[in-house]
Amino acid sequence: MRMLIRFTIFIVIMISMFSCGDNVKVVNTKPIIYVSIAPQKYMVEKIAGDVFIVKDLLPSGASPATFEPSPMQLRELSSAIAYFRIGHIGFEKAWMERIQNANQTMQVFDQSQGVDFIEADHSHDHHSHEHKHDHNHFGTDPHIWVSASQMQVQIENIKNALVNLMPDSAKYFTDNYEKLKVVLVDTDKKIMGMFHNVERKTYMIYHPAMSYFARDYGLEQLPLEYEGKEPSGKYMIDLINKSKKLGIKTIFIQKQFPEDKAKAIAKELGAKVVKIDPLAYQWPDNMIYMAEQIQKSLVE
Ligand SMILES: [Zn+2]
Structure with missing residues (x-):
């Protein structure tokens, strides 16, 4: 009985600590996943649902040319449980090692695995923040997110990575993935139709x-x-x-x-x-x- 009273008092104190006052910090317990760009955030959020918080590194409208993660982003990255790469963009190449060093336990997944890449002599200065990185990835076109067909490969990778991170939610992720796949297939068909009779x-x-x-x-x-x-x-x-x-x-x-x-x-x-x-x-x-x-x- 005494235990119960002590426990009840503890709970009341906890509730009052978290419920009153403006400067009470809401503690976020959901694990954080980082991605590189906004279209990835969309895909990962759709499959992860409410299990993870998804954050993108490249802010909306920011130039990939001059982009560098802010100190706040780097701090936050150190608490992320996983990072999903888009694969071949320059700033990932320039920063991935430092990001990984700042957070050794963070799992890195490459969502471009299995994608049918376009190899072209299309250099990518603007994606890189250091010029010496430019020539390392000369050849592979990195813009794989503007393909409805290749995105289907990528969302399967995303689903598999999420299942790997949280096996208990496997069914939830798989259901979300199936729904998202329908959207991707529909988008692909719609666009296909648009260009069908265009000379x-x-x-x-x-x-x-x-x-x-x-x-x-x-x-x-x-x-x-x-x-x-x-x-x-x-x-x-x-x-x-x-x-x-x-x-x-x-x-x-x-x-x-x-x-x-x-x-x-x-x-x-x-x-x-x-x-x-x-x-x-x-x-x-x-x-x-x-x-x-x-x-x-x-x-x-
Ligand atoms: Zn580009």
Whole structure:
């Protein structure tokens, strides 16, 4: 009985500690998983449900060129139980070792395993924060998240990683995964339908972040960037001539890149500049939106 009273008093004290006062800190007990970019956060959240807290390292709108994790992010990373890599983007290469050193118990999963990669001589200066890292990954196109088909491989990896981390919730994760897969398959079919009867196939984009998208739907991506750098005068002239032949009337640009070269070419062609954001969080809606914009540009 005395034990019970003491226990009750303990509970009352605990409740009062956590329930009154403005500066009571709410203790978060859910384990934290870190991912690199927002579209990954969307996928991991959909499968993890309420079991984990998912955080993305690259803030919305931040430039992959200049991005470095903040001291607060690094502190938080030290309490994460897992990190899901997208695979081949430069800042992962530049930071992964330091992140892992700061948190030796954190499990690192690579969600790109099994993906059908595009190997291209497409350098990726802007994703890397140190130039010496640029050439290590020359060849593998890292933008695997803008493919509805390749994303299906990735969400299976995500599901397997989550089951590995929390086997008791295996059924919950698998159910969530199955639901998400339906969304991905639907998105893929919808986009496929959009390009079915479109004759023109080539669209122009500042940074070639949509290669997997182009491959999935039989399109051709004409990048304004030349080997990962701002285009030179000669390349610009060639591009303008090619674009005139192809009847290009839209230039797509991502918000992380300078608009001036795109605007200069647009002026030459009498074309317009349209912004898209392949790094947006809301993946299904954004994929459909980007597809609609590209489709529109091919029939105008
Ligand atoms: Zn890129």
